[in-house]
Amino acid sequence: MKAKQGVVDLLNKILTEELTVINQYFLHAKMCKNWGYDRLFHHVQSRSYSEMKDAESIIDHILYLEGLPNMQRLGTVKVGETVPEQLKADLQKEKDMVKLLSDSIVHCTKVGDFTTRHMLEDMVTDEDEHIDWIETQLETIKQVGLENYLSEQIKKEE
Numbered sequence: 675m676k677a678k679q680g681v682v683d684l685l686n687k688i689l690t691e692e693l694t695v696i697n698q699y700f701l702h703a704k705m706c707k708n709w710g711y712d713r714l715f716h717h718v719q720s721r722s723y724s725e726m727k728d729a730e731s732i733i734d735h736i737l738y739l740e741g742l743p744n745m746q747r748l749g750t751v752k753v754g755e756t757v758p759e760q761l762k763a764d765l766q767k768e769k770d771m772v773k774l775l776s777d778s779i780v781h782c783t784k785v786g787d788f789t790t791r792h793m794l795e796d797m798v799t800d801e802d803e804h805i806d807w808i809e810t811q812l813e814t815i816k817q818v819g820l821e822n823y824l825s826e827q828i829k830k831e832e
C-alpha cells in the first residue's frame with residue numbers, strides 16, 4: 675500500500691527514537707543488574723523489550739507502506755550514572771516519544787491515514803504506562819528515601 679504524504683518520514687523518525695531507547699534502557703537495565711538491583715533490572719529490561727516490539731511494528735508498517743525502514747540512525751543515548759539519574763533520563767525519553775507520537779497522530783489524521791494513526795495511538799498508551807511507572811518510582815524515592823528504595827530492589831534470597 676502506498677503511503678500518504680510524510681507518513682514514512684515520521685515513522686522513520688519514530689523508529690530512530692525507538693532504536694535509541696532500546697539501547698538506553700537495555701544499558702540501564704544491565705547497570706542495575708551489575709549493582710545488584712535485580713528487581714529494577716527486570717523492570718527496565720522488560721521496558722527495553724517492549725520498545726523492541728514497537729520498533730518491530732514500525733518496521734513492519736513502513737514495509738507495508740512500501741517505504742524503507744532506516745536502521746542506520748540513532749539518537750543520543752543518555753546514560754544515568756545513578757538509579758535516579760537513569761529514571762530521569764528515561765522519563766525524558768518517554769515524554770519526548772509521547773510528543774513525537776502525538777504530533778504524528780495529528781499528521782496522520784490530516785492526511786487521512788487512519789491505519790497508521792490507530793497503531794500510533796496504541797503505542798501512546800504503552801508509553802503513558804512507562805511514564806506512569808517511572809513517575810511512581812521517583813515519587814517513592816522522594817517518600818521513602820533512596821536507600822530504602824534501593825534496598826527493596828535487591829533480590830531477596832528465597
Ligand SMILES: [Fe+2]
Nearest residue numbers: 692724725728
Ligand atoms: Fe516505544
Ligand SMILES: [Fe+2]
Nearest residue numbers: 768800801804
Ligand atoms: Fe516507552
